[in-house]
Amino acid sequence: MGIIIHVDIDAFYASVEELDDNRIIGKPVVVGGKSNHGVVTTANYVARKYGIHSAMPMYMAKNLCDHLIIKPMRRDRYLEKSREVFEVLRTYTDKIEKVSIDESYLDVTGLGYDENIVYELQKDVFNKTGLSVSVGLSYNKFLAKLASDWNKPSGVMVIRESDIPEILFPLDIRKVHGIGRKSEEKLRNIGINKVEDLYELSYEFLANMFKKSGEEIYNRIRGVDNREVTPNTMRKSLGTESTFEATKNKEELINYLKEFSKEVSEDLIVKEISGYTLTLKMKNEKFKVKTRSKTYDNAIYEEGDILNKSMEIFDEAYEGEKLRLIGITVSNLVDLNIRQLSFFSRRKNEKN
Structure with a gap:
């Protein structure tokens, strides 16, 4: 049984902007192009309360919140802060898989850590970088990522083997890794909206409907995900x-x-x-x-x-x-x- 941690920096770009300008803390902030044809790259959690989200056209975001603060992208600064966070993570383990500039998996199996590691890691990152992270711990990648997303921002969640499958039942099917937009639409068309509904479907039914991904979906909602944390993997x-x-x-x-x-x-x-x-x-x-x-x-x-x-x-x-x-x-x-x-x-x- 592995011990996998998923770390996600909360509203990363917007959080860096707040870190560098404390006058905007507590206000709705987005990062992106300022013109009406620009796109929201990141929205802080205050802005999200207005319905603003990433990839939203900026003119729509402005219509939802007339006092929205728009910050331009500062790529070099975000990369600098990302490196700081990853430097902290490397003090826990070398087995780190970077998913993106603000997201990663850590494999701490066999290092003697107990569940308190998630609280220590979260506190360590904040003290050394000023950024909040949400941290999830479980025995595979799917559940660790799910845990980190459980109560963002600054969330901490541990999902144990004994929690499965009941803890997943209330979740919307879009939370299941492997269910994309087309798969989601097919499932909703037959009345499958929650993981509990999905759990009732047979292996044969899902494999027939979604081929290989159907097999993966069937296994993941039962707590099975054999993907390893793979540092420096070269993607296609x-x-x-x-x-x-x-x-x-x-x-x-x-x-x-x-x-x-x-x-x-x-x-x-x-x-x-x-x-x-x-x-x-x-x-x-x-x-x-x-x-x-x-x-x-x-x-x-x-x-x-x-x-x-x-x-x-x-x-x-x-x-x-x-x-x-x-x-x-x-x-x-x-x-x-x-x-x-x-x-x-x-x-x-x-x-x-």
């Missing part, structure tokens, strides 16, 4: 996308590309990877999906490169129709340090 791709009210406003669509370029770049840098292939995804109002990819000689990871190349693909592929989804993905990934070494090596050879 990294990207982000957003669904919105259908529009053909080119400025608004480009704004999404700007926000996504920042987000993807930050994730690549935190994970210390870069990629040779960039893919643009678009879905029109009739739900027809179009993807366009380009592979480059040099791996990319910087925000400016990702944005410029996304814009080039967008200009070539976009035909003026109304879109309801747009996204970018970087794939064909390599270790960032290897990429940099090969680049400098090539430059040296060119000079010689």
Whole structure:
């Protein structure tokens, strides 16, 4: 039986802004583009009480809260604070899997820690970085992540084997890792809304409906998740996308590309990877999906490169129709340090 911890920095970007400017503490704060065509990247918990959430167009956020405080993105500052948090986490274990700039799994199996570790870790991060984290502990990744999300912000939760499955029964099915939007819609159409409803479905039924993911869903709500915490795992791709009210406003669509370029770049840098292939995804109002990819000689990871190349693909592929989804993905990934070494090596050879 493992001991897995999931750590999530609460409203990370907005929390950093509050940390650097205590005048805005207790007020509704979002981070993102200030123009009406901008997008909310992060909303603090005060802003969320107004119904504001990440990926929401900024004009909608302003309509929901007329005294909203909007802070521009400061990527370098967020990366600096993220590194501080991860430095604290590494004092507990080297077996850390970075999920994103503000989220990680720790495997502390066999290190002799008791359940009080979650309180110690949370206090340690706050004392050394000024940031609050929500921490979940359990015996697998699915339950540890679920626990960290249980009573945010500054939440602490332990889910024991004896708690399963009853503790999961009241939860909405969207809380189950592996249930995406399409799967959620299928389940709700047959009256499955809570985990308790889902629990009544047979293995055969779920496997038939969702194939391999059906098997995973069946097992996870019974407390079974065999995924390991894997430090420095090289993913096949990294990207982000957003669904919105259908529009053909080119400025608004480009704004999404700007926000996504920042987000993807930050994730690549935190994970210390870069990629040779960039893919643009678009879905029109009739739900027809179009993807366009380009592979480059040099791996990319910087925000400016990702944005410029996304814009080039967008200009070539976009035909003026109304879109309801747009996204970018970087794939064909390599270790960032290897990429940099090969680049400098090539430059040296060119000079010689």
